Each structure stands twice: as structure tokens, then as C-alpha cells.
Amino acid sequence: MLRVDGLHTYYGRAHILADVSLDAAKGEIVVLLGRNGAGKSTTLKSIMGLVPAAQGSIRFLDREIAGLPSHEIARMGLGYVPEDRRVFAELTVMENLDVGRQGPRDAAPAWTPEKLFEIFPNLAEMRNRPGGRMSGGEQQMLTIARTLMGNPRAILLDEPSEGLAPVIVEQMARTIQALKAQGLTIVLSEQNLHFALLVADRAYIIEKGRIRYSGTMAALAADEAIRLQYLSV
Amino acid sequence: MSALVVQFLNGLASASALFLVACGLSIIFGVSRIVNFAHGSFYMLGAYLAWTLTRGLGWVGYGPLGFWGGILIAALIVGLIGVLIELVLLRRIYQAPELFQLLATFGVVLVVQDLAMAIWGAQDLLGPRAPGLRGAFDVMGQRFPEYEMLLILIGPIVLGLLWLLFNRTRWGTLVRAATADREMVAALGVDQRKLFTSVFFVGTFLAALGGGLQLPREPVQLHMDMAIIADAFVVVVVGGMGSVGGAYLAALLIAQLQAFMLLVPDFEIAGLTISIARMTLIPSFLVMAVVLILRPYGLLGKAPSHARTQASVEPVVRATPPILAKLGFASVAAMILLPLIADEYGLMVATEILIFVLMAASLHFMMGPGGMASFGHAAYFGLGAYGAALAAKHFNAPMEAGLVAGPVLAALGGILFGWFCVRLSGVYLAMLTLAFAQIVWSIAFQWVAVTGGDNGVLGVWPSIGKTGFFYLSLAFAVIGVLLLRRAIYSPFGYALRGARDSALRADAIGIDVKRVQWAAFAIAASFAGSAGALFAYFKGSVFPTYAAIPKSVDALMMVLLGGVQTISGPLVGAIVYMGLHEQLVRVTELWRLVLGIAIIALVLAFPQGIAGFAAKRFAKEDGA
Numbered sequence: 076m077l078r079v080d081g082l083h084t085y086y087g088r089a090h091i092l093a094d095v096s097l098d099a100a101k102g103e104i105v106v107l108l109g110r111n112g113a114g115k116s117t118t119l120k121s122i123m124g125l126v127p128a129a130q131g132s133i134r135f136l137d138r139e140i141a142g143l144p145s146h147e148i149a150r151m152g153l154g155y156v157p158e159d160r161r162v163f164a165e166l167t168v169m170e171n172l173d174v175g176r177q178g179p180r181d182a183a184p185a186w187t188p189e190k191l192f193e194i195f196p197n198l199a200e201m202r203n204r205p206g207g208r209m210s211g212g213e214q215q216m217l218t219i220a221r222t223l224m225g226n227p228r229a230i231l232l233d234e235p236s237e238g239l240a241p242v243i244v245e246q247m248a249r250t251i252q253a254l255k256a257q258g259l260t261i262v263l264s265e266q267n268l269h270f271a272l273l274v275a276d277r278a279y280i281i282e283k284g285r286i287r288y289s290g291t292m293a294a295l296a297a298d299e300a301i302r303l304q305y306l307s308v
Numbered sequence: 309m310s311a312l313v314v315q316f317l318n319g320l321a322s323a324s325a326l327f328l329v330a331c332g333l334s335i336i337f338g339v340s341r342i343v344n345f346a347h348g349s350f351y352m353l354g355a356y357l358a359w360t361l362t363r364g365l366g367w368v369g370y371g372p373l374g375f376w377g378g379i380l381i382a383a384l385i386v387g388l389i390g391v392l393i394e395l396v397l398l399r400r401i402y403q404a405p406e407l408f409q410l411l412a413t414f415g416v417v418l419v420v421q422d423l424a425m426a427i428w429g430a431q432d433l434l435g436p437r438a439p440g441l442r443g444a445f446d447v448m449g450q451r452f453p454e455y456e457m458l459l460i461l462i463g464p465i466v467l468g469l470l471w472l473l474f475n476r477t478r479w480g481t482l483v484r485a486a487t488a489d490r491e492m493v494a495a496l497g498v499d500q501r502k503l504f505t506s507v508f509f510v511g512t513f514l515a516a517l518g519g520g521l522q523l524p525r526e527p528v529q530l531h532m533d534m535a536i537i538a539d540a541f542v543v544v545v546v547g548g549m550g551s552v553g554g555a556y557l558a559a560l561l562i563a564q565l566q567a568f569m570l571l572v573p574d575f576e577i578a579g580l581t582i583s584i585a586r587m588t589l590i591p592s593f594l595v596m597a598v599v600l601i602l603r604p605y606g607l608l609g610k611a612p613s614h615a616r617t618q619a620s621v622e623p624v625v626r627a628t629p630p631i632l633a634k635l636g637f638a639s640v641a642a643m644i645l646l647p648l649i650a651d652e653y654g655l656m657v658a659t660e661i662l663i664f665v666l667m668a669a670s671l672h673f674m675m676g677p678g679g680m681a682s683f684g685h686a687a688y689f690g691l692g693a694y695g696a697a698l699a700a701k702h703f704n705a706p707m708e709a710g711l712v713a714g715p716v717l718a719a720l721g722g723i724l725f726g727w728f729c730v731r732l733s734g735v736y737l738a739m740l741t742l743a744f745a746q747i748v749w750s751i752a753f754q755w756v757a758v759t760g761g762d763n764g765v766l767g768v769w770p771s772i773g774k775t776g777f778f779y780l781s782l783a784f785a786v787i788g789v790l791l792l793r794r795a796i797y798s799p800f801g802y803a804l805r806g807a808r809d810s811a812l813r814a815d816a817i818g819i820d821v822k823r824v825q826w827a828a829f830a831i832a833a834s835f836a837g838s839a840g841a842l843f844a845y846f847k848g849s850v851f852p853t854y855a856a857i858p859k860s861v862d863a864l865m866m867v868l869l870g871g872v873q874t875i876s877g878p879l880v881g882a883i884v885y886m887g888l889h890e891q892l893v894r895v896t897e898l899w900r901l902v903l904g905i906a907i908i909a910l911v912l913a914f915p916q917g918i919a920g921f922a923a924k925r926f927a928k929e930d931g932a
Contacts, residue, residue, distance in 0.1 A: 123495055125491060125494075125495060144494065144499075145491070145494040145495045146494045146495075146496075146497050146498055146499045146500065149494070149495055149496055149497030150497045155495045155496075157492065157495070161489055161492045163484070163485045163488045163489065163492075164488065165484060165488060166481065166484060166485060166488075170481045170484075170485075171485075173478055173481050174481060174482060174485045174493060174496055174498070175496045175497075176478075177497050221496065222496065225496060225497050
């Protein structure tokens with residue numbers, strides 16, 4: 076579904092990503108683990124075309140997408156949920172969803188606001204509330220729902236558990252499992268290993284812009300040395 | 309009482325016209341972050357085209373499209389011209405620094421001015437009156453034209469339609485979303501380019517409609533563009549950039565004030581007649597001043613979200629390389645010897661260039677180390693010139709005193725205007741500086757009793773000969789540039805650059821950012837004032853054009869040509885630009901057209917500036 080090969084990204088002269096490679100098969104949940112500043116968000120932004128990749132190949136549905144503008148990547152069915160939520164504060168919940176709306180797509184779940192409200196019941200009660208007047212957890216739900224309105228085949232989820240209360244984090248994990256059950260491919264970035272263990276099939280660990288480890292979630296759970304080396308704070 | 313009511317209605321009618329222009333400017337800015345200088349040109353084009361279409365090519369009565377059809381079609385055509393300009397020009401420079409975008413759209417202004425002159429001629433054109441609306445209502449015993457009544461209605465109608473468009477259509481939802489966060493909208497699969505183009509069409513259409521609707525009210529003429537753009541900028545800043553409702557509110561406020569000021573009788577202070585009624589830009593200024601103190605981002609505006617913009621750190625201003633320093637000494641030495649070889653004309657050109665070197669250096673001080681982009685630097689040049697000229701005219705001051713009075717007046721202006729300007733940053737600040745410059749221009753233009761208005765102040769001759777004056781200018785330029793350079797490398801200069809690179813961090817280590825910037829503003833103003841005062845004696849006369857927008861653009865071109873990042877840049881820029889300008893005016897009547905195209909071409913070729921381009925080249929060579 077999604078395959079990244081030898082990705083290099085720079086901010087000005089700073090080399091942020093060096094030779095990052097990862098892939099995600101259809102219906103799989105892959106997590107990119109790493110500490111603050113390791114390059115998780117930059118990896119997702121580079122895939123989405125929000126940060127130009129200097130070198131490397133990014134293939135989505137067997138088509139090269141490196142260098143394409145973001146909106147074309149989104150139009151191919153790759154959704155992106157940013158880490159800082161970025162809901163449109165002035166727009167209501169319904170309007171936020173409307174911005175994300177795209178036509179139906181083959182081999183991808185077709186979403187309507189009503190279907191989304193089944194997964195995110197909180198949102199149903201605040202259809203006409205401006206995004207800026209919602210709690211952090213509600214905004215996080217809205218930003219995922221907004222991306223799903225584009226009926227994506229795969230989504231990039233940047234730190235969905237960040238800054239959420241533990242109860243909401245568990246709700247988020249259930250939501251992600253529900254999306255997987257619909258056949259959606261998900262690449263998420265996380266610092267929270269506990270959360271990753273709840274949802275992911277496979278994991279990559281990134282440190283200082285390089286992939287240091289890749290393996291199944293079960294293997295990572297069993298490998299305490301790796302966890303201590305790269306993930307403990 | 310009835311006079312008050314009629315003035316109130318007049319105010320409402322003017323507000324509608326102002327609103328149509330300003331709201332287009334505002335929504336274009338909201339989405340694309342481009343301050344579109346050419347917006348006034350679209351307004352003017354709308355009026356000219358409507359004049360042609362409603363009159364039907366010189367036939368008696370109305371043309372085949374009728375009055376309303378003519379205005380509407382004209383607005384549509386101008387809207388399409390706007391789309392063309394967006395596609396060809398603006399689309400390539402959305403990532404460029406704000407000033408380059410401003411400059412590019414100013415290039416469009418110049419081109420449109422010359423084209424309009426070539427097509428419609430320089431004389432004022434009287435438009436037809438609206439069919440069926442030639443009569444007047446009786447308002448408490450006074451006559452009030454029916455057409456004005458219609459205009460009063462058009463403002464709220466357009467406001468309502470725009471509200472529906474923005475709140476009840478998906479297009480409107482997308483535009484509002486893009487105004488808040490363009491990148492996120494793109495990541496959701498929306499093609500921003502189409503959105504920008506369509507927004508540009510709507511904005512341009514509204515401006516042209518505003519222009520066309522002026523036909524029955526005032527003659528069409530070539531100064532409409534600059535006259536409206538200053539007002540529109542003020543309305544947009546007061547209302548809040550990107551806010552349509554705010555634009556209407558601000559237009560209402562300003563138009564009402566302007567209408568009621570007409571009723572204020574003239575009065576005298578210290579023997580000077582002050583005619584408030586003639587100074588129509590003053591109320592805009594007052595409203596803007598009060599609003600910006602209370603709400604820095606306008607009545608209904610919001611603070612720009614800084615979080616999303618990547619911090620751009622300016623390169624360090626390094627010490628002058630020895631080779632450049634030697635070159636500098638050599639050129640000063642060559643200048644000292646110049647009168648021995650140059651003829652009178654050559655000496656005049658050299659003197660003028662020296663004056664503008666000082667002007668460019670002062671603007672560079674503000675823009676480079678100060679990080680404050682000024683689009684109205686001519687204000688201080690003009691104040692300096694008028695300070696010197698008025699001292700000579702009203703107090704018979706000798707040249708020495710005039711050369712002090714000029715910078716002092718300019719510094720006072722800088723202190724006054726700077727106090728407001730440093731409260732804002734980036735493009736907001738640039739727009740405010742432009743508005744202040746227009747106020748200086750309008751005072752010079754409208755306060756005829758003191759400034760002589762359009763006729764200027766004549767007979768401001770230097771007390772020394774041409775060669776002497778050349779040396780005087782050389783001394784001013786060299787000493788001025790060295791003083792500014794000294795300031796940049798002083799602790800004050802470090803504080804200023806710190807404030808530019810990160811206002812927050814500078815604040816946190818105890819630098820009073822606003823105070824430092826305010827001081828820099830005043831310093832830059834006083835040096836520009838010296839240049840202005842010199843220029844007054846150089847020309848022997850002073851005119852309002854010294855403070856007009858084209859002078860500000862001249863100064864900007866010099867700085868940007870040479871490069872904002874280097875101290876020697878503006879000097880080179882002044883020499884190159886003045887030389888070019890001099891030649892152009894001599895060679896062709898259509899120098900605005902050529903200059904406009906040159907500006908556009910430069911911006912398109914070097915969207916990061918010539919210095920930025922050079923820096924990139926050097927960086928590449930470093931890496932290789």
C-alpha cells in the first residue's frame with residue numbers, strides 16, 4: 076500500500092531524516108516509535124508532501140508520490156491527521172467535516188457525517204459548535220473524522236494520544252481498532268509505547284532521523300534491551 | 309439638523325463604495341496573504357471600462373449593454389483580467405517574501421497606469437448618469453440624489469450576499485478554512501491554486517464593480533487607483549485583515565467621519581488657517597490610530613497565527629570585507645575628484661544619486677537590521693523636504709537651519725508614526741507605514757495655505773554653488789552611511805537585530821523590543837529626512853509627490869535591488885536604480901510601463917531577492 080525507500084529530508088541545512096525506509100501493507104497498522112525530535116512527524120509530513128523530501132522514493136498504491144503537491148496525494152486516498160490537530164477554529168464541526176469531504180473511492184470505506192458520529196458519539200452532540208470551543212480530546216476526534224470524510228484508503232496519524240487524558244487514550248485505541256476493522260491502512264507515530272501495544276501490528280523505531288529497529292509489536296514487547304535503548308526517557 | 313441627516317446619508321453612500329473595494333482586498337489577503345497593491349488599479353479599470361461600455365463608444369445615450377449591463381460586464385472583464393494576473397504573476401510568488409509580492413503588484417499598478425493613459429487619455433471622463441435614478445429625494449427640505457440612495461442599499465446587499473457565499477456554500481467553507489490554515493486544507497485534498505484563483509476573481513470583480521458604480525458620482529481619472537488604495541488599506545487594517553464584516557464596519561466608521569468633517573468650519577491657530585473639511589484623510593488616520601491602540605489586529609480581526617510560519621532567521625551582517633572597504637574608500641576618493649572632470653549635468657546626476665544613497669541607507673537600516681518593512685518611507689523624505697522648505701518660506705531660515713529643520717520634522721514624524729507601527733509586525737506594519745505616508749502626502753496636498761498644495765513650495769535655493777552643494781551631499785551621504793553603520797554594530801544594533809530575529813527571546817533577556825524598534829524607526833526617519841531636506845535645496849522646490857507612494861517604491865527598489873542583508877547593498881542599489889530611472893524617463897514617455905514590467909520581471913526572476921539569489925549561489929559553491 077505505502078512504501079518509503081531511502082528518504083532524506085532537510086530543514087535548511089539541518090539533516091532531519093537520513094535514509095528512512097518503511098512500508099505498510101493493506102489493512103495493517105504500523106507504528107513509528109521514537110522520542111521527541113526523533114523525526115516521526117517529519118517522516119509523516121514528508122510522505123504527505125508538506126515538507127519536501129530531498130531524496131528517496133515514496134510509493135503509494137504503486138505510484139510514486141514524492142514531489143507531488145499535498146492535495147494530489149490526499150486526492151489519491153492518503154489521509155493525514157496532524158499532531159497538533161489543526162481543526163479550523165472558526166468553523167463548526169459540520170463545516171470542518173465538509174472541508175475534508177471527497178468523493179467515494181473503490182476499496183475504501185465510504186464515510187458520511189452520520190456514520191462518523193457512530194464512531195465519535197461526542198461529535199454528534201456538538202454539530203454546530205465552532206472547532207475552537209472544543210476540548211483537546213474532542214478536537215482530536217474531529218480531526219480524525221475530518222480526514223476520514225475524504226474516504227481514504229490509508230491514513231497517517233501523527234501522535235493521536237498526545238496530550239489526551241488516559242480515559243480518552245483508551246477510547247482512541249478502540250477507535251483505531253474499529254478503523255482497522257473497516258480495512259483501513261494506518262501509519263501512526265507515537266511516543267507512548269503502551270498505546271502502540273494496544274493497536275499496532277508492527278513497529279519501527281526512529282532515532283535522530285534514522286530507523287534503528289523494525290519488527291512485529293510482539294517481538295518489540297519481548298525485547299527489553301531495545302526498548303530501554305531507544306524508548307525509555 | 310437636516311444638514312446632519314444629509315451628511316449621514318452621504319456617509320452611508322460613500323461607505324458602500326469604500327466597502328466594495330476594501331472587502332475584496334481583505335478576502336484576497338485573508339486567503340493568499342498577498343497585499344494586493346493593484347487592487348486600486350482594478351477599481352480604476354472597472355470605472356474606465358464601465359465608462360466605455362455604458363456610453364457605447366461615443367453614441368448618444370447608453371450603449372447596447374445599457375447602464376447596468378455595462379457596469380456588470382466591465383466588472384466581469386476586470387475580474388478575468390485579475391484571474392490572468394493571478395495565473396501569470398501571483399501564482400509564482402506565493403512563497404516569496406511579502407515585500408516582493410507588494411512590489412510585484414506595484415509593478416502591475418505602473419503598467420495599468422500607462423495602459424489606461426494610452427487607451428483613455430489623460431483628461432477626466434464624465435460618465436453617464438443612472439437611468440431612472442436622476443432625480444432626488446426630499447430629505448427634510450434638502451435634496452438627496454436617488455442614485456446615492458441606491459448606493460446606500462448596495463453596501464449591505466453585497467455584505468449579505470458575501471455572508472451567504474461564505475457561510476452557506478462549500479466554496480465559502482473552504483475559503484474560511486484556507487484563511488485559517490492553508491497547509492491543512494491542502495492536506496485534506498483541496499487544490500489551493502483553484503481556490504486562490506477564484507478568490508482573486510471575486511475580489512477583483514468587487515473592486516471593479518465599486519469603480520463602475522462611481523461613474524455617476526465622479527469623473528473617471530488616472531489618480532483613482534492611488535486615491536482609493538490608501539483608503540482601502542486603512543479600512544482593511546481597521547476592520548481586521550480577512551474580515552468582511554470588519555471591512556463594512558470600518559468603511560462605515562471612516563466614511564461617516566469623513567462626511568461629518570465637511571461640516572467643520574475653518575479655524576485659525578497662530579495665524580494659520582486650518583481647514584479640517586479639506587483634509588479628508590485625517591479622519592481615517594484618527595480612526596486607525598484609536599482602533600490600533602485598542603485592538604491591534606482590527607475591529608473584527610484576529611492575531612496572525614505565528615505558530616505555523618517557519619521562523620526565518622536573517623543572515624548575520626558581517627564585518628565589511630577589506631576589499632569592499634577599499635572599494636568604498638576608492639569610490640569616495642573618486643567622488644571627491646569628480647567635479648574636476650564632470651560637467652554640470654554629470655554633477656547634478658551624481659548629487660541626486662548621493663541623496664538617494666542616504667535615503668536608501670536609512671530605509672535599509674529599518675528593514676535589514678530593524679526587520680521592519682516600510683512601504684511608506686517617502687513620508688520621512690517628504691517631511692524632511694517640507695521641513696526645510698517651510699522653514700525657508702515662512703521663517704526665512706538659511707540653508708543651514710533648513711538642513712536641521714528637515715530631519716527634525718522627519719524625526720518627529722517618525723516618533724509619532726513609529727509609535728503605532730512598532731505595535732504591529734510584518735505585512736501589517738508595512739500597510740500601516742503606507743497609510744501614514746499617504747497621510748503626509750494628503751496634508752502636503754490639501755493644506756494649501758501652508759504647503760501650497762499641488763503648486764508646492766518654490767524658491768528653496770541653496771546658499772552655495774553646484775559644486776559646493778555636491779560636496780555637501782557627499783558629506784551627508786558618507787557621514788550618514790557611516791553613522792548608520794556604526795549604529796548597526798553598536799549594542800543598540802545588536803539589540804535591534806535580536807528583536808528582529810526573535811521578539812519573544814529578545815523580550816525574555818530584557819530587551820524592550822518595542823522601544824528599540826521605535827528608536828530605530830525614529831533614527832531611520834531622521835536620516836531619510838536629511839535626504840529630503842537636501843533634495844529640497846537640490847531641486848529648489850518641494851512638491852507633495854516627494855511623499856507619494858512612487859517615492860516609497862523607489863526607495864524600496866534600491867534596497868531590494870542591492871539586497872537587504874548587506875550594508876553596501878542599498879548603496880549599490882541606489883546607484884543602479886537611479887541611473888536606470890534617469891535613463892528611462894529620458895528615453896521613453898511610457899517609462900511607468902517599462903519600469904513596471906522591469907519590476908515584475910525582477911520579482912519573477914529572483915523571487916527571493918537578488919541578494920537571496922546570490923547567497924544561494926554562494927552557498928552552493930561552498931558545498932561543492
